[in-house]
Amino acid sequence: MSLYKRGDVWWYKFQFAGQPIRESSKSTSKVVARDAERARRRELEAGFNRIPDRKEAVLFSSAAVNWRAEKDGLTTKTKLGYDQRLVHVKAALGKRLVCDIGVADVVEYRRVRLSQGASNRTVNYEVGCIRGILKGYGLWAPIAERIKQLPENHDVGRAMSAEDETKILAACCRSASPSLLPLFVLARDTGLRLGEAKNLRRRDLFLQWADGAIVSGEVIVPKSKTEAGRLRNVPLSPDVCASLTLWLSNFPKAELDSYVFPKHQVVMLKGGGVRIMNADLSRPVQSWTHAWRTALKAAGIRYRWHDLRHTFISILAENPMVSEGTIKALAGHVSKKMLERYSHIRANAKREAIAALVSARVGTKLGTISEDETRAGSQVAEKIWLPPRDSNPDMLIQSQLSYH
DSSP: OEEEEETTEEEEEEEETTEEEEEEEEESOHHHHHHHHHHHHHHHHHHHTTOOOOOOOOBHHHHHHHHHHTTTTSOHHHHHHHHHHHHHHHHHHTTSBGGGOOHHHHHHHHHHHHHTTOOHHHHHHHHHHHHHHHHTTTOSHHHHTTOOOOOOOSOOOOOOOHHHHHHHHHHHHTOSOTTHHHHHHHHHHHOOOHHHHHTOBGGGEEEEEETTEEEEEEEEOOOOSSTTTTTOEEEOOHHHHHHHHHHHTTOTTOOTTSBSSEEEEEEEOTTSOEEEEEEEEEEEOOOOHHHHHHHHHHHTOOOOTTHHHHHHHHHHHHOTTSOHHHHHHHHTOOOHHHHHHHOOOOHHHHHHHHHHHHHHHTTSTTTOOOHHHHHHHHHHHHHHTOOOTTSOHHHHHHHHOOOO
């Protein structure tokens, strides 16, 4: 080892693997220069022997907090999504060091979350949070080669049956959240998305009043995720008019710029009932997810809020008197592919269609097959496609039916 000065700055010089190393310590201190020379020698030796750098010992929970802080400039909805996912991620990995998390840990996390009933899409989002956190420490690259995204079903929506709709309506009537019932009826009968209903203001409602009650009206959607959905108008059903009459009466000081569903607090009254307090008409309600899930639990069924929109479009699609153009105008869709995604023609409508087909044949040659023709046809059919006689008749029935 050799230290020497050039001007006021100390330099070091030594031999490594037969090569001279001569570098400046950038310091006027001889002690610092000696430490710099030792650190440089150690760095070269570790690299030559392929010794990996020791990773920073940071708790995953602390790293998650720092990563989430970087997202503060995003929208409120996006930040809420990160917060919800990090609850599960930190619960599982929060007490581990980031440098100790590997492929096996991520695979096990996915397995546990799937066993808890989380969807593939939810798990993919949560693993995305893990990826973002570890990426900040250069630890994700070796994991990425082994972790592939789970397949997602992007057509998971379903239309509600009439029975389930009745159960949920009853649960909404009993809900401790007074806004849930008018929101449910509005989404069910207009097909508005969650964000569209949330951003409604009084100026977006065109209402006809008579004797203190709304008798008719329409809503013009101010904001939408699609260009075709923005500024579309949807007439209001009698049920929507009735529920809005009761809901709007809670805010007698509302003006045109006031939100239809403003931010508010709910106070439980003795003996039952609730009271709306501290309403801020200039801010929209934040979320009704908890109230919705509570109502579903009380009804004993599971649906997404967006399934109300599926139900709205499916019912319209089942009616032969409603054209595709009308459905698109009411729902705000722009393509037939999107319309087909939401149009879940239910089993009852299919049975009615087949019944109509049979009714149309009554009285025609095609609809009046003789007994001899039936017997002859059975003999031919038995040779062509009928299953063995010992087959399960229930299986045959199921094979002939198709459900969505």
